[in-house]
Amino acid sequence: MKIWLAITSVTKKLKWLLLVAMVVASYFDFPHYDWFGRAFMFLFLIQPGAIQGFFQLPGSVVAWIRRGFRLPSKKNYKCKGDYILPFTGKWTVLGGGVDRKISHSWILVSQRYAYDFIIIDDEGKRLDGDGKLVQSFFCHGQDIVAPADGVVVALSNKHKDSRVDSGKKIYCDAWDIRGNYITIKHHDREYTCTAHILQNSFTVKVGDRVKQGQVIAKCGNSGNTTEPHIHFQLQTGKSFLLSAGLPIEFNNIKAEESMGYVKVHEILKVKLRTLDGNLQSAHDGKTYIGRGLNVENGIAESHAGSVYD
Numbered sequence: 001m002k003i004w005l006a007i008t009s010v011t012k013k014l015k016w017l018l019l020v021a022m023v024v025a026s027y028f029d030f031p032h033y034d035w036f037g038r039a040f041m042f043l044f045l046i047q048p049g050a051i052q053g054f055f056q057l058p059g060s061v062v063a064w065i066r067r068g069f070r071l072p073s074k075k076n077y078k079c080k081g082d083y084i085l086p087f088t089g090k091w092t093v094l095g096g097g098v099d100r101k102i103s104h105s106w107i108l109v110s111q112r113y114a115y116d117f118i119i120i121d122d123e124g125k126r127l128d129g130d131g132k133l134v135q136s137f138f139c140h141g142q143d144i145v146a147p148a149d150g151v152v153v154a155l156s157n158k159h160k161d162s163r164v165d166s167g168k169k170i171y172c173d174a175w176d177i178r179g180n181y182i183t184i185k186h187h188d189r190e191y192t193c194t195a196h197i198l199q200n201s202f203t204v205k206v207g208d209r210v211k212q213g214q215v216i217a218k219c220g221n222s223g224n225t226t227e228p229h230i231h232f233q234l235q236t237g238k239s240f241l242l243s244a245g246l247p248i249e250f251n252n253i254k255a256e257e258s259m260g261y262v263k264v265h266e267i268l269k270v271k272l273r274t275l276d277g278n279l280q281s282a283h284d285g286k287t288y289i290g291r292g293l294n295v296e297n298g299i300a301e302s303h304a305g306s307v308y309d
Helices: 002-027 036-047 049-054 058-066 259-268
Strands: 091-093 113-119 142-147 150-156 179-188 189-196 213-216 231-233 254-255 277-283 287-289 294-296
Touching: 091 259, 113 179, 179 213, 189 213, 254 287
Parallel strands: none
Antiparallel strands: 091 113, 091 294, 113 231, 142 213, 150 179, 179 189, 189 231, 254 294, 277 287
16 A cells, blocks of 8 residues: 555646646647546546545435435434434534534535544644654544444445644545445434544444444544544435435534634634534434534433334
């Protein structure tokens, strides 16, 4: 993999030179200038994660059509299951929400209501050291738990952690942008997908039945990421590309505004996005959450009502 990463690092720069060459050659009508474009597309698609990323938009169109041109929203969808957060302890919602303005990726239908969770202290600190090692981030190696009872229907454990650079640069050292992931079926047309998992940390396998709160893996940095975190989403099917995302109503959780969320933006010198609508009431006393909140699970309750009890 190291050799391939070195090759793709070179081709990553070369493809943009080819794009410039294609534009110049077409302007001056050089013969066979279209070969520059073909070479550009080839080099573009051999980058790790590029093919999957390329098909996310067409996949969103398919999901939209399959849902009869009416996508799920907090206004028209009520969760069948009782879901808790996929971790133990207090984490911060780095990205995601149930409205367009705070959405993880509104245009990408499967990830419309996805969340990214990390651990940040009140001073905005999320790591020890210079951030060159994945192990220096607080959330790396922390437990991931099943958000509800269900059956494991898909799992990938092929990828090592991607490189990190203090959270300032996105790397993808895997062919799957999710890196290592687990997909669990909880109810008919309700599946959770949790991504960027630490390789060889899984405690379950495909076909296993899991209980809510059961430790199933550990947080890593595999796939397309800036730093270790948990990517989590609820979707209508097993497929990551062709499913529609579902707004998640979390049951029995604690949530408060995060002081560290604001400060980490100052540390990284990036623009602070709106926090409006980050905490909202859902059905039956449940809660919708959004970026900028510290969240944690409350006292465990019964699992009554699961189709897998």
